[in-house]
Amino acid sequence: MGVVVLKFGGTSVSSIEKIEKTAEQAIREKEQGHQVVIVVSAMGKSTDKLVQMAEQISKLPSKREMDMLLTTGEQITISLLAMALQAKGANAVSFTGFQAGIETERVHGNARILDIESERIRAALAENKIVVVAGFQGITHDGEITTLGRGGSDTTAVALAAELAALKCAICTDVDGVYTTDPRYVTGTIKLEQLTYDEMLELANLGAGVLHPRSVEYAKNFKIPLEVRLSHGETSGTMIEEVLDLENTKVVRGIAFEDGITRITIHWSRKEDMRVSKVFTELAKNNVDVDIIIQGITGLGHGNLSFTLKTAALLNALAVLEDKKGEIGYEQLESEQDLAKVSIVGSGMVSNPGVAARMFEALTENKVPIKMISTSEIKVSTVVPERDMVKAAQVLHDTFELEKA
Amino acid sequence: MGVVVLKFGGTSVSSIEKIEKTAEQAIREKEQGHQVVIVVSAMGKSTDKLVQMAEQISKLPSKREMDMLLTTGEQITISLLAMALQAKGANAVSFTGFQAGIETERVHGNARILDIESERIRAALAENKIVVVAGFQGITHDGEITTLGRGGSDTTAVALAAELAALKCAICTDVDGVYTTDPRYVTGTIKLEQLTYDEMLELANLGAGVLHPRSVEYAKNFKIPLEVRLSHGETSGTMIEEVLDLENTKVVRGIAFEDGITRITIHWSRKEDMRVSKVFTELAKNNVDVDIIIQGITGLGHGNLSFTLKTAALLNALAVLEDKKGEIGYEQLESEQDLAKVSIVGSGMVSNPGVAARMFEALTENKVPIKMISTSEIKVSTVVPERDMVKAAQVLHDTFELEKA
Known part of the structure; x- marks a missing residue:
């Protein structure tokens, strides 16, 4: 009792x-x-x-x-x-x-x-x-x-x-x-x-x-x-x-997906000018939630920063970034709408290094372009075009054989 | 303040x-x-x-x-x-x-x-x-x-x-x-x-x-x-x-009236048999609220008790009284429905003994039969036929000149 x-x-x-x-x-x-x-x-x-x-x-x-x-x-x-x-x-x-x-x-x-x-x-x-x-x-x-x-x-x-x-x-x-x-x-x-x-x-x-x-x-x-x-x-x-009982458990347990995603990319001509923390401080101050973040530096010394957010927050985010252009010091700003996030989730992933590769391969074979990738110990997320979201989810569900109990 | x-x-x-x-x-x-x-x-x-x-x-x-x-x-x-x-x-x-x-x-x-x-x-x-x-x-x-x-x-x-x-x-x-x-x-x-x-x-x-x-x-x-x-x-x-400021105040301040009243009268053949308290104890036990109560004893040694209650409570009251007939010891029970209570109210009444008399006179002159009377220091209530209630209220309002500020 x-x-x-x-x-x-x-x-x-x-x-x-x-x-x-x-x-x-x-x-x-x-x-x-x-x-x-x-x-x-x-x-x-x-x-x-x-x-x-x-x-x-x-x-x-x-x-x-x-x-x-x-x-x-x-x-x-x-x-x-x-x-x-x-x-x-x-x-x-x-x-x-x-x-x-x-x-x-x-x-x-x-x-x-x-x-x-x-x-x-x-x-x-x-x-x-x-x-x-x-x-x-x-x-x-x-x-x-x-x-x-x-x-x-x-x-x-x-x-x-x-x-x-x-x-x-x-x-x-x-x-x-x-x-x-x-x-x-x-x-x-x-x-x-x-x-x-x-x-x-x-x-x-x-x-x-x-x-x-x-x-x-x-x-x-x-x-x-x-x-x-x-x-x-x-x-x-x-x-x-x-x-x-991890032995009896599949590596991938479930697939999560979410549409209405936008990617914003900020370009700096010199990587020394990148005020990355300023970007996220200002966005947070204005209650803009950011999800996946990727930072890149090219061989030519340029710098760029990409991040995703819900499309509903896009106008607010752009207004903040334009308002603070001087302080952030960037050269150019671009955004891409109509994206989606598709993720595979499973605790067993941590000890199965090939999982992410199988995911990307399956998507590529099925002509789903991958725009961004983010990983954690129990998850791999990809950003794909919104029109491919359901197809991607189905492909991954089939690939990892989740229909089998 | x-x-x-x-x-x-x-x-x-x-x-x-x-x-x-x-x-x-x-x-x-x-x-x-x-x-x-x-x-x-x-x-x-x-x-x-x-x-x-x-x-x-x-x-x-x-x-x-x-x-x-x-x-x-x-x-x-x-x-x-x-x-x-x-x-x-x-x-x-x-x-x-x-x-x-x-x-x-x-x-x-x-x-x-x-x-x-x-x-x-x-x-x-x-x-x-x-x-x-x-x-x-x-x-x-x-x-x-x-x-x-x-x-x-x-x-x-x-x-x-x-x-x-x-x-x-x-x-x-x-x-x-x-x-x-x-x-x-x-x-x-x-x-x-x-x-x-x-x-x-x-x-x-x-x-x-x-x-x-x-x-x-x-x-x-x-x-x-x-x-x-x-x-x-x-x-x-x-x-x-x-x-x-009682000096500047009318003796009668207002008139209250209420319809839907019934009078119950209980008769005992010998006044010694009257169990009056038993009547009200039993009614109270059964949540019957009683209003005006009058007790009478005739020269021949008979006794009677009349009281008013809301007509809505009549069936409940009669059931209680019939159930307890033996203990209350009465001979006969009668009830009269379609009555109303009309009252004059005013604090000055206590020092103006003629007020009740003027009330009864006015009602009698206007052919309103008075069935019961009950008085307190600041109120005189009469029970009258329901059909005469509004007439009685109007007669009393006029008699005591309440329309004058």
Whole structure:
């Protein structure tokens, strides 16, 4: 017997019917002999409705008051879910963020959890209750209501699982697990039974954004087994945990891809003039996120720097770079849009040096031009033309035989 | 300079537009040099929507979880109102019941306020902020969210006014004050400038239920001047306070009336058998509220007891009385429906003994049969046929010349 934390997102509690199904799912888990904590988000689109009301009042509402407003969403869900559990004969109690003892730093809209005072939850579990906790929200030491930002309910669930030394934290969602790649675009994909935390972090943008990277990092730090699974049903999902039987595991576990990428290249006529750190300092100051970075110096003493960013951030980035041209000291600036990033991910890669070569070879054979390359211990990323993205993903899925379990 | 507490009910904050008007009203009050605390209810019909969701889940949802659910309504209003105040350039902050330090007993759905820890409110007022507080809600010593029941936001406002030693507590609503009687039925009504607490308690069912009796009692106990006034506008309303210049005040201040009344009469053949206390003990046990009570004993040694109650409670009352016939020991039971109560109210009545006589005379002259009479120091109530109710109110309004300011 141990604690299991289940997290249900907004789409899993978007109606009374779904709240009732969520209650049934929790009761099934309890009947397996576990102590059950459920973390829930606001119902479906209810947060959007609250945001729209705020926007009618102010273009830039205070973040403190936005937190005050938005935290009502989860409070509605927890009370209705507790009622549904009770109506089905279960003993249940709901807790807001402050009642659950989720103490955060005082940063409205994007607070980090500092501590969890779990006495009330432990007492309720000891009374055999199913405990329903509002995700996404916390309270500061001086009683201010905060929210945890994007992926906040996942973070609440994983943090509670860590605090309660839970057997696992199940993220219950509208997909039944993490796939080798996105089944909407590539044929032959299969659901992965297991992944390491690092692999999951690299694949985080797969599977309809199933898991927020922050919660995966949290789970990794506290060694909490994570499961990604379907909200309402009995099929098992994908387990994310540290220890994998690497001998029986493929070198490449999954393929991630992302469109809407632009590459910016900056040219300096003399490599001595390159103010590379200035480039990224200025971009960061203006909230431009940069992904892959490559720096080159030609034999003639010229210098160049290429980096990718989301195309949505391009205008902002160009404005910053042109504004700071003098300080950065560059000669010429060019950008290429309509690119995509395609990556292979797998923990076994570190001990299999030929993997990157096989990747490039497969792409080249299939006439996919490679614009940029970036590697880490468990990942190789390539930048390719956007129109070739899906083909590249399919070629790599086939090349590394991911369709075989 | 002092504190003013303003309370706005659900109809006064039922839309973004009305919330913005409420913000303007609060800013006007602040510009007069006051420290301003605003207490608000949930927006318009939003509470009803939450109740409907709960009813879909359970016929009898737990009161604790209902409190958890319903308190989100005011939390939405306070955040939006604080945003509206800030958008109009005012310094403002919102507080939930627990942040405002409103500690209640642990009775879900109908808790009483035990104490207010007003440090946070005082600190915010000292920082020149307009403080927006969620009405109707509180928190127990051990962190459970409670609601105050009907009229709860009025109670919050008056309790805060008492705690902060406010200059006044203004109940801002959709009527511009308390009238001599209900203007929808009687001609010649005028708005009263002043009333005593006791008069207001007697007139509490006038003016579309403007004030809940509990909040008036609270104001009386703590000597907080109450004002009933229009939410959005600059006209002054009706002041309710202890000291009145009685010399310049009419004996009769207002006329209250209420339909849907039934009289039950119980007959005993021997007055020795009358178990009067048993009657009311059993009715109270079954939540039947009784209003006017008259007990009579005839020369022949028979006994009878008449009392009024709301017709809606009749079936319940008859079932109780028939069930307990043996213990109460009565011979016969009869009831008369389609009655109404018409009352004259005024603090000056205590020193003007002829008032009741003038009332009965006027009704009799106008062929309104009087079924029952009940008097207090500041009120005379008569029970009359329902069809004569409005006529009786008009006759009395004319007789006591209430149309004259």
